[in-house]
Amino acid sequence: MEEEQTRELWRIERLQVFFKTRGNDIMAVNEFSLSIYQGERLCLLGESGCGKSVFGMALLKLLPENAEVLGKAYYKGMETVGMSEKTFARLRGTEIAVIPQGAGSSLDPTMRCGKQVEECLRLHEKENSQVCRQKVLSLLKRLELPRLPGIARDYPFELSGGMKQRILVAAGIVCHPQFLLVDEPTKGLDWGCRDKVITLLKKLVEDEETSVLLITHDFNVAKSLADRVVVMYAGEIVEYGMREDVLERPVHPYSKGLLAALPQNGFQAIEGFSPPLDQIPKGCRFHPRCPHATGRCAQEHPNLTDLGEGREVRCFYAEG
Amino acid sequence: MIKYIGKRVLSAAGVLLVVSMLTFFVMQMTPGDTAYVMLTHTFFGTGDLITQEDLDIATEMYDLDRPLTVQYGEWMLGALKGDLGTSYIYKKPVMDLLKLKLPYTCILGFLAFFLGLLLAVPLGILTAVYRNRFLDQAIRIGSVLASSVPGFWLGLILIMFFSVKLKWLPVSGMNEGLKSIVLPCVTLMLGMMPVMIRVTRSSVLDVMGQDYMLFAKAKGQSLFQALLHHGVRNLLPPVITMASLQMGNILGGSVVIETVFMWPGIGNLLYNSIMAKDTNMLQGCVLTIALGYILSMICADILNAALNPKTYRGGGRMA
Amino acid sequence: MKCRKFSVQRNLLLWIGGAILLVIIFVLVFGPSLCTHDPLKVDYTLKLRAPCREYPFGTDGMGRSVAARVVYGLRTSMKIAIVVMLISCVIGVCVGVLSGYVGGSVDLILMRVMEVVLAFPDTILALAILGTLGGGMKNQIIALALVRWTKYAKMARDETMRLKKEEYMEAAVAMGNGRFRIVLRYVLPGIIGQILVLATMSIGPIILSGATLSFLGLGVQLPNPELGLLINEGRDFIRSAGHISLFPGLVTALTTLGFNLFGEGLNDYFDPRLKEKAVSD
Numbered sequence: 001m002e003e004e005q006t007r008e009l010w011r012i013e014r015l016q017v018f019f020k021t022r023g024n025d026i027m028a029v030n031e032f033s034l035s036i037y038q039g040e041r042l043c044l045l046g047e048s049g050c051g052k053s054v055f056g057m058a059l060l061k062l063l064p065e066n067a068e069v070l071g072k073a074y075y076k077g078m079e080t081v082g083m084s085e086k087t088f089a090r091l092r093g094t095e096i097a098v099i100p101q102g103a104g105s106s107l108d109p110t111m112r113c114g115k116q117v118e119e120c121l122r123l124h125e126k127e128n129s130q131v132c133r134q135k136v137l138s139l140l141k142r143l144e145l146p147r148l149p150g151i152a153r154d155y156p157f158e159l160s161g162g163m164k165q166r167i168l169v170a171a172g173i174v175c176h177p178q179f180l181l182v183d184e185p186t187k188g189l190d191w192g193c194r195d196k197v198i199t200l201l202k203k204l205v206e207d208e209e210t211s212v213l214l215i216t217h218d219f220n221v222a223k224s225l226a227d228r229v230v231v232m233y234a235g236e237i238v239e240y241g242m243r244e245d246v247l248e249r250p251v252h253p254y255s256k257g258l259l260a261a262l263p264q265n266g267f268q269a270i271e272g273f274s275p276p277l278d279q280i281p282k283g284c285r286f287h288p289r290c291p292h293a294t295g296r297c298a299q300e301h302p303n304l305t306d307l308g309e310g311r312e313v314r315c316f317y318a319e320g
Numbered sequence: 321m322i323k324y325i326g327k328r329v330l331s332a333a334g335v336l337l338v339v340s341m342l343t344f345f346v347m348q349m350t351p352g353d354t355a356y357v358m359l360t361h362t363f364f365g366t367g368d369l370i371t372q373e374d375l376d377i378a379t380e381m382y383d384l385d386r387p388l389t390v391q392y393g394e395w396m397l398g399a400l401k402g403d404l405g406t407s408y409i410y411k412k413p414v415m416d417l418l419k420l421k422l423p424y425t426c427i428l429g430f431l432a433f434f435l436g437l438l439l440a441v442p443l444g445i446l447t448a449v450y451r452n453r454f455l456d457q458a459i460r461i462g463s464v465l466a467s468s469v470p471g472f473w474l475g476l477i478l479i480m481f482f483s484v485k486l487k488w489l490p491v492s493g494m495n496e497g498l499k500s501i502v503l504p505c506v507t508l509m510l511g512m513m514p515v516m517i518r519v520t521r522s523s524v525l526d527v528m529g530q531d532y533m534l535f536a537k538a539k540g541q542s543l544f545q546a547l548l549h550h551g552v553r554n555l556l557p558p559v560i561t562m563a564s565l566q567m568g569n570i571l572g573g574s575v576v577i578e579t580v581f582m583w584p585g586i587g588n589l590l591y592n593s594i595m596a597k598d599t600n601m602l603q604g605c606v607l608t609i610a611l612g613y614i615l616s617m618i619c620a621d622i623l624n625a626a627l628n629p630k631t632y633r634g635g636g637r638m639a
Numbered sequence: 640m641k642c643r644k645f646s647v648q649r650n651l652l653l654w655i656g657g658a659i660l661l662v663i664i665f666v667l668v669f670g671p672s673l674c675t676h677d678p679l680k681v682d683y684t685l686k687l688r689a690p691c692r693e694y695p696f697g698t699d700g701m702g703r704s705v706a707a708r709v710v711y712g713l714r715t716s717m718k719i720a721i722v723v724m725l726i727s728c729v730i731g732v733c734v735g736v737l738s739g740y741v742g743g744s745v746d747l748i749l750m751r752v753m754e755v756v757l758a759f760p761d762t763i764l765a766l767a768i769l770g771t772l773g774g775g776m777k778n779q780i781i782a783l784a785l786v787r788w789t790k791y792a793k794m795a796r797d798e799t800m801r802l803k804k805e806e807y808m809e810a811a812v813a814m815g816n817g818r819f820r821i822v823l824r825y826v827l828p829g830i831i832g833q834i835l836v837l838a839t840m841s842i843g844p845i846i847l848s849g850a851t852l853s854f855l856g857l858g859v860q861l862p863n864p865e866l867g868l869l870i871n872e873g874r875d876f877i878r879s880a881g882h883i884s885l886f887p888g889l890v891t892a893l894t895t896l897g898f899n900l901f902g903e904g905l906n907d908y909f910d911p912r913l914k915e916k917a918v919s920d
Contacts, residue, residue, distance in 0.1 A: 060538060089537075089541075093539045100538065105530065106534070110553040111550065120539040123545075158633065
């Protein structure tokens with residue numbers, strides 16, 4: 001326990017994110033408490049619209065102006081929620097980096113790919129362009145990009161989706177960050193590309209010993225990359241624990257439902273839809289769709305229950 | 321890239337040819353016989369004394385009885401050699417007059433254009449970065465006001481205030497060098513700035529909402545660094561296109577402003593030639609201005625093409 | 640908070656613009672009956688009076704009431720602006736819808752025609768047309784309409800092409816509607832909102848360019864009052880009697896401002912994308 005405390009990279013306490021709109025405030029992330037340890041790969045799993053990307057962007061302080069973040073987040077003991085933009089900008093790129101979602105739109109269409117990777121190096125490590133270029137090229141080589149070194153001089157529109165995603169990976173990791181947020185790395189890629197990107201990403205972060213927060217809705221991605229898994233539903237954590245526990249023996253009805261919905265398990269989708277964030281149901285947020293819901297579920301909002309072995313579940317009937 | 325420029329110039333040449341035809345045929349349809357109009361200027365100053373005989377002589381002298389198409393062909397051949405005919409009122413080749421007056425319009429136009437851009441683009445960026453704050457609202461209200469004021473009236477008011485009342489600047493003409501260009505320049509600038517501010521603002525807002533700007537911030541860049549590295553090249557195209565269109569407004573506005581301020585440029589010449597029904601002169605002025613406008617649009621297209629890697633990397637190499 | 644302020648300010652444009660327009664309409668309708676002076680009556684004994692109670696805007700070089708002339712001038716200017724707007728709108732929408740809906744070579748030819756028209760700066764084209772046809776109100780309207788139609792055509796074409804891709808258009812074709820019927824029943828209703836907004840927004844610029852032409856002496860002819868012409872009349876007196884140009888100009892600017900604000904407000908009101916943007920930014 002003592003040792004774990006020292007290795008803690010992020011400690012997030014009751015983080016909440018609101019979006020202010022004309023009508024009313026929408027809560028996108030509710031009371032999110034979590035620790036991320038050095039060198040571990042944590043996966044945030046959930047449907048689109050459950051607030052997982054919002055949480056990631058909140059950690060990086062990159063939410064739009066109308067968002068309000070409450071709670072505390074400590075990075076290596078430094079509180080970041082209240083930190084000034086200027087101070088935090090110094091952490092971005094070097095300590096805390098991101099591989100954004102949407103390979104197509106996150107690359108500047110008018111800048112050569114190599115330069116976009118190099119940019120972060122030039123900004124943080126004051127080295128001459130020759131050294132930077134060498135570093136970038138070797139990184140691109142490790143990512144198994146073809147046509148080196150010519151590809152560094154290509155523009156994004158000249159690359160395929162998988163190549164663009166790998167350029168993004170390179171741009172995120174080039175400064176050897178301690179913490180890497182990977183947002184939907186497989187979005188919009190076909191199956192072959194998906195596996196390749198994940199394998200390369202896994203190898204890279206293992207080599208670099210980077211801590212990763214992986215945001216995805218893809219069970220397989222979570223399976224192949226994560227050490228620990230957090231399942232999110234409608235803006236809050238419903239279950240977390242080690243990968244094998246959560247993905248193979250889920251306790252929460254929602255995680256169970258997700259597992260059953262996989263093709264190899266028979267495509268049994270959960271009934272209904274996840275609620276829009278401005279119409280969160282009373283009581284347990286999952287109860288309208290839950291097959292085991294009781295009267296209590298509709299009235300009372302369950303807290304996370306500790307199941308031991310670093311496992312917690314937000315369900316009244318978790319043990320039973 | 322060279323191929324693109326060639327294509328663009330060629331299509332512009334086509335447009336210019338049609339423009340010249342249109343101008344020529346429309347101008348020659350002037351109510352009242354061309355020979356008659358010419359004679360009023362050439363010999364008498366009034367039409368009362370013109371006889372049928374005079375008309376016949378003039379018609380023959382200037383070959384006015386031949387079909388318009390032939391006349392156009394000859395005029396075109398002449399125009400290619402730099403001969404745009406003779407002005408009826410000034411009795412000089414149109415080309416010489418244009419050469420004489422063009423520099424004045426260019427000085428005034430370019431000065432207003434570049435100063436206007438120099439002010440409007442940064443203001444547009446500021447309003448976008450500080451959107452919905454006081455500065456933004458103030459500039460927006462100012463530009464709505466400025467776009468509602470007729471330019472020629474603004475010119476008169478400026479004259480009344482700065483020249484007549486305060487006696488700081490000359491009323492009109494251009495005898496006092498730098499001092500005399502201030503008012504016409506400011507008037508022209510105020511005409512184009514509101515649109516430019518607006519376009520810049522919306523273009524910057526658009527770029528700031530893009531994912532790559534977010535990524536740039538995630539790499540540790542500040543908003544201004546991100547705008548500098550990734551913004552400029554992406555936000556410029558609409559600004560450049562609008563600027564080239566504003567060049568048209570400056571050229572058109574020059575007729576009015578040069579008339580108000582007695583600035584001896586092409587606009588003034590055009591106005592005088594309309595008033596005197598000096599067809600050749602008018603034709604020359606209109607064509608020169610259309611040529612300038614088309615050139616500015618070509619420049620904008622080429623600049624935009626140079627900013628967009630897709631045009632000069634040949635449409636994309638598929639991986 | 641910021642977003643709410645934004646929305647109030649948006650509606651504000653519509654309200655201020657609307658209020659200005661109401662005043663203008665009032666002047667247009669009741670102005671002539673409120674005027675005690677004849678705008679055309681020359682009386683040299685009264686010339687160049689400064690603004691006073693009897694003559695709120697003063698008198699001009701021939702002793703005519705500037706206020707009365709402005710009231711009648713505004714009528715002329717508005718008449719020109721509205722007629723030009725209607726003509727150019729009809730021409731532009733017809734060309735645009737035809738071009739966008741039929742496409743192919745029709746589109747190609749019409750677009751080339753537009754390209755040629757757009758190769759002239761607006762004012763220059765209008766001046767060239769007036770230089771050929773001669774001045775006067777009728778020719779002024781023709782010249783302005785020939786300049787302005789391209790704006791509507793461009794928008795109508797783009798919108799028609801966008802609508803054509805919609806699925807309900809395919810359904811309408813599949814149901815056996817004729818082309819003309821489809822244009823009338825499905826295309827026009829789909830673009831009418833934007834056309835109305837554009838039409839409102841274009842009145843301001845039309846007033847300005849109309850006034851410009853009259854100012855240059857190529858539009859409405861003396862002694863009839865028109866705003867641009869009135870400003871021109873005052874040019875000879877800018878040293879002695881500035882009010883002769885000042886007031887017509889102020890009225891021109893105010894009218895244009897009213898239409899610009901109102902158009903802008905309408906645009907925000909009808910443009911759903913802008914609303915979303917307001918929330919997200």
